[in-house]
Amino acid sequence: MTPIDLQEEQPTDVDRGPVLEARDLRVWYGTDRGPVRAVDGVSFALRRGEILGLVGESGCGKSTLGRGLLGLLPDGAARDGELRFDGRDMLALKPREQHAMRGRDLGMIFQEPLTRLNPLMRISEHFSETLKTHDKTISRAEIERRSLEALRTMGIPPTRFRAYPHEFSGGMRQRLMIALTLVLRPAFVVADEPTTALDVLVEAQIIRILHDLRRDYDTSLLLITHNLGIIAEACDRVAVMYAGEIVEIGEAREVFTRPRHPYTRELLRSTISLRTTGLNYIDGAPPDLVEPPAGCRFHPRCPDAMNICASRHPVDRDHGAGTRAACWATDLVQGLVTLDDHEAAPLPREEISVADEA
Amino acid sequence: MRQFLHQMWNTKGMARWILIVGVAITLVFVVFAVLAPWVAPYDFNQTKLDGVKLPKLAHPSGSYWMGTNDQFYDIYSRVVWGSRTALEVILLSVVFSGVVGLPLGLVSGFVGGWTDRILVFLMDAMYSFPSLLLAIVFSFLLRGPLGGGIVAASLSLTAIYIPQYYRVVRNTTVSAREATYVEAARALGAKPFTIMRKYLFGNVVQSVPVIGTLNAADALGTLAALGFLGLGIQPNEASEWGYDLSRALDDAQAGTWWPALFPGLAIILLITALTLVGEGLNETINPALRRRRLRPVVFPPRAAQPEETTR
Amino acid sequence: MMWVLLTIVFFLLRVAPGDPVSAAVGGKLNEQALDARRAALGLDRPMIVQYLEYLGNVVHLDFGKTISDNRPVLDIIKDQGGATLTLTLGAFVFALVIGLPLGRLAGRYRDTPLDAGIRIFGVVSYAAPIFWVGIMLVLLVVKVFPGWPTNDIGSVVTKFTVQPKTHVLLLDAMLSGNQDAVLDILKHHVLPCLTLGLLLSGVIIRLVRVNVIQAMKGDYVEAARARGIPEGRVIRKHAFRNALVPVITVIGLQIALTLSGAVLTERTFNWPGLGTELVQYVTARDYIAVQGLVTFFAIIVVIVSVLVDILNALVDPRVRY
Numbered sequence: 001m002t003p004i005d006l007q008e009e010q011p012t013d014v015d016r017g018p019v020l021e022a023r024d025l026r027v028w029y030g031t032d033r034g035p036v037r038a039v040d041g042v043s044f045a046l047r048r049g050e051i052l053g054l055v056g057e058s059g060c061g062k063s064t065l066g067r068g069l070l071g072l073l074p075d076g077a078a079r080d081g082e083l084r085f086d087g088r089d090m091l092a093l094k095p096r097e098q099h100a101m102r103g104r105d106l107g108m109i110f111q112e113p114l115t116r117l118n119p120l121m122r123i124s125e126h127f128s129e130t131l132k133t134h135d136k137t138i139s140r141a142e143i144e145r146r147s148l149e150a151l152r153t154m155g156i157p158p159t160r161f162r163a164y165p166h167e168f169s170g171g172m173r174q175r176l177m178i179a180l181t182l183v184l185r186p187a188f189v190v191a192d193e194p195t196t197a198l199d200v201l202v203e204a205q206i207i208r209i210l211h212d213l214r215r216d217y218d219t220s221l222l223l224i225t226h227n228l229g230i231i232a233e234a235c236d237r238v239a240v241m242y243a244g245e246i247v248e249i250g251e252a253r254e255v256f257t258r259p260r261h262p263y264t265r266e267l268l269r270s271t272i273s274l275r276t277t278g279l280n281y282i283d284g285a286p287p288d289l290v291e292p293p294a295g296c297r298f299h300p301r302c303p304d305a306m307n308i309c310a311s312r313h314p315v316d317r318d319h320g321a322g323t324r325a326a327c328w329a330t331d332l333v334q335g336l337v338t339l340d341d342h343e344a345a346p347l348p349r350e351e352i353s354v355a356d357e358a
Numbered sequence: 359m360r361q362f363l364h365q366m367w368n369t370k371g372m373a374r375w376i377l378i379v380g381v382a383i384t385l386v387f388v389v390f391a392v393l394a395p396w397v398a399p400y401d402f403n404q405t406k407l408d409g410v411k412l413p414k415l416a417h418p419s420g421s422y423w424m425g426t427n428d429q430f431y432d433i434y435s436r437v438v439w440g441s442r443t444a445l446e447v448i449l450l451s452v453v454f455s456g457v458v459g460l461p462l463g464l465v466s467g468f469v470g471g472w473t474d475r476i477l478v479f480l481m482d483a484m485y486s487f488p489s490l491l492l493a494i495v496f497s498f499l500l501r502g503p504l505g506g507g508i509v510a511a512s513l514s515l516t517a518i519y520i521p522q523y524y525r526v527v528r529n530t531t532v533s534a535r536e537a538t539y540v541e542a543a544r545a546l547g548a549k550p551f552t553i554m555r556k557y558l559f560g561n562v563v564q565s566v567p568v569i570g571t572l573n574a575a576d577a578l579g580t581l582a583a584l585g586f587l588g589l590g591i592q593p594n595e596a597s598e599w600g601y602d603l604s605r606a607l608d609d610a611q612a613g614t615w616w617p618a619l620f621p622g623l624a625i626i627l628l629i630t631a632l633t634l635v636g637e638g639l640n641e642t643i644n645p646a647l648r649r650r651r652l653r654p655v656v657f658p659p660r661a662a663q664p665e666e667t668t669r
Numbered sequence: 670m671m672w673v674l675l676t677i678v679f680f681l682l683r684v685a686p687g688d689p690v691s692a693a694v695g696g697k698l699n700e701q702a703l704d705a706r707r708a709a710l711g712l713d714r715p716m717i718v719q720y721l722e723y724l725g726n727v728v729h730l731d732f733g734k735t736i737s738d739n740r741p742v743l744d745i746i747k748d749q750g751g752a753t754l755t756l757t758l759g760a761f762v763f764a765l766v767i768g769l770p771l772g773r774l775a776g777r778y779r780d781t782p783l784d785a786g787i788r789i790f791g792v793v794s795y796a797a798p799i800f801w802v803g804i805m806l807v808l809l810v811v812k813v814f815p816g817w818p819t820n821d822i823g824s825v826v827t828k829f830t831v832q833p834k835t836h837v838l839l840l841d842a843m844l845s846g847n848q849d850a851v852l853d854i855l856k857h858h859v860l861p862c863l864t865l866g867l868l869l870s871g872v873i874i875r876l877v878r879v880n881v882i883q884a885m886k887g888d889y890v891e892a893a894r895a896r897g898i899p900e901g902r903v904i905r906k907h908a909f910r911n912a913l914v915p916v917i918t919v920i921g922l923q924i925a926l927t928l929s930g931a932v933l934t935e936r937t938f939n940w941p942g943l944g945t946e947l948v949q950y951v952t953a954r955d956y957i958a959v960q961g962l963v964t965f966f967a968i969i970v971v972i973v974s975v976l977v978d979i980l981n982a983l984v985d986p987r988v989r990y
C-alpha cells in the first residue's frame with residue numbers, strides 16, 4: 001500500500017474557540033452487577049477543522065465515547081459531566097434540543113456501512129428525509145441539488161440517486177453514509193472505525209475523503225480506530241484510551257515518536273509492520289469496568305508499575321510539546337513529582353500475575 | 359435429570375414465576391382429574407338421581423354449583439370429569455407423537471441422504487397443512503376401527519405433532535452430528551448406534567420438554583375443537599369440554615350463559631397453565647432469551663481530586 | 670409441494686381400512702347396488718390407477734361427486750366457498766386493525782404496563798378456544814344489542830331476494846343494488862369476522878412486537894437517530910416498515926391457522942361455508958366429499974404461500990428480480 005502523505009495540509013483557523021469540548025465526561029451503563037464505567041472522566045477539546053484520532057483496545061470505551069458525544073446511548077446508560085458544543089453545554093439541554101442537534105451540528109459515520117441504510121428506502125429518500133427533518137421549508141429542487149452535490153463530492157454518479165442501498169458495494173455504501181452525514185454540513189463528525197469493515201484499497205480511499213473534509217467543509221472529526229497507521233496518516237492529534245480514561249493526548253507525531261505513557265509505548269510496540277522483527281503484545285487483559293483496579297487502571301499490566309501506581313490515581317499533567325498524560329512513572333522521570341522510596345519502588349511481581357489470572 | 363430439576367429450581371426472576379404459576383395451575387387440574395370420583399357429585403354420564411331426571415338448564419345454585427345443561431348433566435361434574443379426559447388425551451398424544459417423532463428425527467438427521475430428504479419433504483408438507491383439518495381427517499379415519507373414545511382422539515392428535523418433534527430433533531441432530539465431540543467419538547471408533555444413543559440423544563432430549571408442554575397446550579385446544587365439531591370423544595364415552603360447548607351453542611343464542619362459561623374457562627386455564635410451563639422451561643433452558651435487566655445509573659459524587667490537580 | 674400434499678391426502682383416505690361406499694350409504698342399499706356404486710366410482714380398480722386418475726382430475730378441478738347425495742364437490746365449493754372467503758377476508762381486516770397498532774405499541778413501549786397488558790391480551794386471545802370466544806361474544810351481543818344478528822350470513826328475506834350470480838352473497842347483493850341486503854349481510858359478518866380476527870390478531874401482536882423490538886436495534890435505526898430524524902418517524906419509517914417484512918410472510922403462513930379457525934367459526938355461527946359442509950360430510954362418512962374438500966383446502970394452502978412470496982417481493986426491494 002502506498003503511504004498517503006497527508007501531513008502537509010494544516011488546519012487554517014486555529015484561533016477560533018474549540019468546536020467541541022468535553023470536561024470530565026462520564027458515560028456509564030447500569031447492570032445487575034453495578035454500573036459499567038465505560039467512559040470515566042474524559043476531558044479533551046477539538047478545534048475547528050481538526051482531526052483527533054482515538055485509539056485503544058477493544059472494549060476500552062472508544063465507541064461508547066463516540067456515541068456518548070452524540071447522545072446515542074442504549075437504554076440504561078447515562079451521561080454526566082460537561083460537554084460543550086460551540087460553548088453551549090449540551091448535557092444541560094432538553095432531550096428534544098439534543099435530538100435536534102444530531103445530524104445538523106453533530107454527525108456520525110459508523111463502522112458497518114452495509115447495515116446502516118434502511119434497505120426499504122431509496123438513497124434519494126434517505127437524503128430527502130434527512131434534509132427535511134432539519135429544514136421543514138426546503139424545496140424539492142433544493143433537496144436534489146444538495147444531495148447530488150454531496151454525492152458528487154464522494155464520487156457517486158447522480159444516476160444512482162434513486163437506487164436502493166443493496167445495489168451498492170461496501171465501499172460505496174460507506175461513501176453514501178459519509179455523503180448523508182455531510183449533506184447537513186455538521187461542524188463535528190464522529191467516525192467510528194469507518195474502515196474496519198472495508199478492504200485495504202477502499203480503506204485508503206475513505207481515509208483520503210475524511211481527511212479532505214476539513215478543506216471542503218471545515219469539519220472537525222473524531223476518528224475512532226484501533227489502526228495506528230490510520231492515525232499516523234490522517235490525524236492532527238491523537239488520544240489514547242485505556243479502561244474508560246484518556247491516558248495520553250497530544251500531537252500525533254509527538255505521541256508516536258515520544259510516547260509519554262507506558263500504555264501508548266506498548267501499544268506502538270505491538271503494532272505489526274513490515275519492519276517488525278518480533279511480535280510484541282501487552283500481558284494480561286483489559287480490566288473489568290464494573291470494578292476497575294484501584295490507583296492507575298493500567299498498573300496490573302504496566303511494566304513500569306511502582307508501588308504508588310496501585311494505590312493512587314495518576315494526575316493528568318502537561319508533559320511539554322502539547323502532550324498531556326497521566327502516569328506516575330513519567331512524572332517521576334520528568335521531575336514533575338517527587339516520590340519517597342517506598343512509593344517509587346517497583347511494584348512486586350506477584351501482584352501482576354494475580355491480576356493476570358483475574 | 360437431577361441437574362435439570364436443579365436448573366429449574368434455580369431459575370430467577372420472571373421465568374421462575376411463570377414456571378411456578380404454570381405448574382401450580384396444572385397440578386390443581388391433575389388433582390381434580392385424579393380425585394374426580396370423589397370431588398364430582400355426579401358421574402359424567404349421569405342424568406338421573408334415584409331415577410328422577412336432574413333439572414334441565416337449572417341456574418347455578420347450592421345444589422348445582424355451575425348449573426345443569428340441556429342434556430340434564432350437572433355442569434360442575436362434567437367440568438371435573440373433563441379434566442381427567444383432557445389430561446389423559448394430552449398425555450397419550452404427547453407420548454405417542456414423541457415416541458414416533460423422536461426416533462424418526464434422530465435417524466433422519468443422523469443417516470442423512472435420501473431418507474432424510476424424503477422425510478423432510480413429507481413432514482414439511484404435513485406441517486404446512488391446517489392442523490385441525492389433519493385432526494379431522496384422522497378422526498374421520500379412526501372413527502370406523504376405533505370408535506369415538508379417548509384412544510381414537512389421542513391418535514388423531516398425534517399425527518399433528520409428529521412433524522414438530524421430527525423437525526426439532528432432526529435439526530438438532532444435524533448440527534450436533536457436525537459438532538467436534540461427536541466427530542471425536544467417531545474418530546475413536548464408536549459405532550453409529552452408540553453415538554446416537556450416548557452423544558446425540560442426551561443433547562437432543564433437552565429441547566423436548568419445551569415442545570412437549572407447548573404441544574400439550576395446543577393438543578388440548580385441538581381436542582376441544584374436535585369435540586366442538588362433534589368429531590371427538592362421544593359424550594357417553596367420557597366427559598369432554600369441547601363437546602359440552604357445542605351443546606351450549608343454542609343456549610347462548612337464547613342468552614343462557616352458564617353451560618358455555620365454565621367448560622370454556624377450564625379450557626383456557628389449562629391451556630394457559632401449560633403454555634406458561636412451556637415458556638418458563640424455554641427461558642430456563644435457553645437463558646439467552648432472557649433480557650439483561652437494566653439498573654438506573656446513579657453517579658456518585660466525584661472523588662476529591664488529588665491535591666496536585668493541574669487542570 | 671402441492672403434489673406431496675395431494676399424495677398424502679389421497680393415500681390417507683384410500684389406504685384407510687373400511688369401504689367408503691358402505692360407510693356412507695351402507696344401510697340404505699342392497700349388496701348389488703353397493704357394488705354398482707363402487708364400480709361407478711372406480712373403487713374396484715387398482716390403487717395406482719385410481720391415484721393417477723385422482724391427480725388428473727384435480728388438475729381439471731374435478732374433485733369427484735359425493736357418495737351420500739351425488740353432488741359434484743366443485744359445486745359445493747362454488748356455492749359455499751364465497752361465504753368462507755368473505756369470512757376470512759373480513760377476519761384479516763379485523764386482525765390487522767387490532768393487531769398492527771397494538772403490536773407496534775407493545776414493541777415501542779417494551780416492558781411497561783402497557784406492553785404487559787397487550788401481551789396478556791395476545792396470549793389470551795390465542796389460548797382461548799375460538800368457538801368459546803364466539804359464544805361469549807354472542808352472549809354479550811344478545812344482552813347488549815338484542816336485535817343484532819348472531820347467526821348465519823344473512824336474514825331469510827335477504828337470502829331469498831338476492832339473485833345468485835357470483836356465489837359470493839355480499840357481491841351479489843351489491844350487484845343487485847339492494848342496499849338493505851348489503852347492510853344486513855355486513856351486519857351478519859361483524860361477529861364471525863371479529864371472532865376469527867381476534868384469534869389471528871394474537872399472532873400478529875406477538876410477531877409485530879418482536880419484530881419492532883428487533884428492528885429498533887437495527888443499525889439503520891441508530892444511523893437514522895444519528896441524523897436527527899425524530900423518534901416518531903424513526904419508528905414509523907425505519908423500524909416499523911422493516912418489521913412488517915417478516916410479518917407478511919408469517920401472516921401468510923397463518924393460512925393454516927385461518928382455515929382451522931374458519932371451520933370452527935362457521936360451526937359457531939351456523940355459517941353456510943365450506944367448513945360447515947366439511948363437518949357435515951365427515952359426520953355422514955362420505956369419503957369422496959371429504960377427500961375433495963380436503964384436496965381443495967390443500968390447494969388453497971399452496972396457492973396462498975405462493976402469493977405470499979410474490980407479495981414479499983413487492984414489499985422488499987432486495988427480493989425483486
